[in-house]
Amino acid sequence: MTLFSLSPRRQRRLTRALQLVIAVVFLVGAVERNLSVVVNASIALVVTFLPAILERDPEFDLDAGVTLWVTLAVSLHSLGMLGLYTAIPWWDSLTHTLSATVVAGVGYATVRAVDEHTRAVYLPPRFLSVFILVVTLAFGVFWEVLEFSIRGVTDLLGIQAVLIQYSLEDTLTDLVFDGVGAILVALFGTRRLSTTVDSLVGRLERTRGR
Template identity: 55%
Template sequence: MHSRHIERIASRFIQLVIVLIFVAGVYTRNLSVVVNALVALGATFLPAILRRDWQIRLHPFLGMWLTTAVLLHAIGMLGPYHSISWWDHVTHTLSASVVAAVGYTAARAVEAHSDAVHLPQRFMFVYILLFTLAAGVLWEVLEFGARLTAEAAGSEAILVQYGLDDTIVDLLFDSIGAVLVALFGTATLSDTIDSLTEHFERMRP
């Protein structure tokens, strides 16, 4: 069976599961489950949009990589984030690897597109790590802001934040996701980088 066909089937299955999570959130009147399920469902359409509207070539593995990350996050909102100690570590590592892949792909495409930009390999390793950690810090700030807003409004938080110790551990696993991409993920991204560079060329005035 063709890898793109497998990706399509897996994507539809993941979307179905997320829809069921959304329904469960509506049934239990759990706002955090509902909102996170909607965001996760929207994210599952990104690979198709990038291919159709931007003509970006994505390896089928990359599409499943993204959709699996958002699926695990949506499932986590049903309870595993509270009841399974390692669930948060897995989702942070996987989500951070997606962020790292996006940062690496964009940087390499800009480098290929512009003669004025040169990014040495050693710098790229540091860049991927810092880019991912910056996104991780932003996410932790959003979680903290969501908690404060929920407390002020007297409602449940859409995102959950457990304190400084949890934030430090989250950033540690964000770093692991970034390092995994820097060490092992770059070859998988080469065709995507080439197609993103071609997209930049088409946009050149």
């Protein structure tokens, strides 16, 4: 996947730069003893290395653009924890949209690979678009429930919340932009995920043959 018409080499460099940004966010959180920043930055760093772990498998071909896509999403969220969520009104909407595209992309690639792998499953293109939207919104609802639950537990224990839920209006807005992210993938992202889908299909075929 060629993201922003950049070469794979430049995409990898940008990925490393964004990982460095997340590491800096982690250090800032540690110095300021901000638990929410430290926890979110730690999880973000782990997520950015997951594509690299998958790439170690010689049977799995993961495009550099996919890695950059995921890293960009989690890095923007990490930066938001430093205060950008409150300082910039649209930052939350931006991160939700981008994160939703990642969820939608994973959902699409997985289901598309299963569809191509077995004749027992047939998913029409229109259904796939609806599926992407439903899965992304379902994950969005799960995330909002998780935020609410964590906030309730941390308030009960008297400790700092690692995820923040501002209001019901904010939750509904988040879900709207989750839907926007899913629609963007349905309209423009499926072709760009073809390499990933092919890798998953090949892996399923080799697994069945063993």
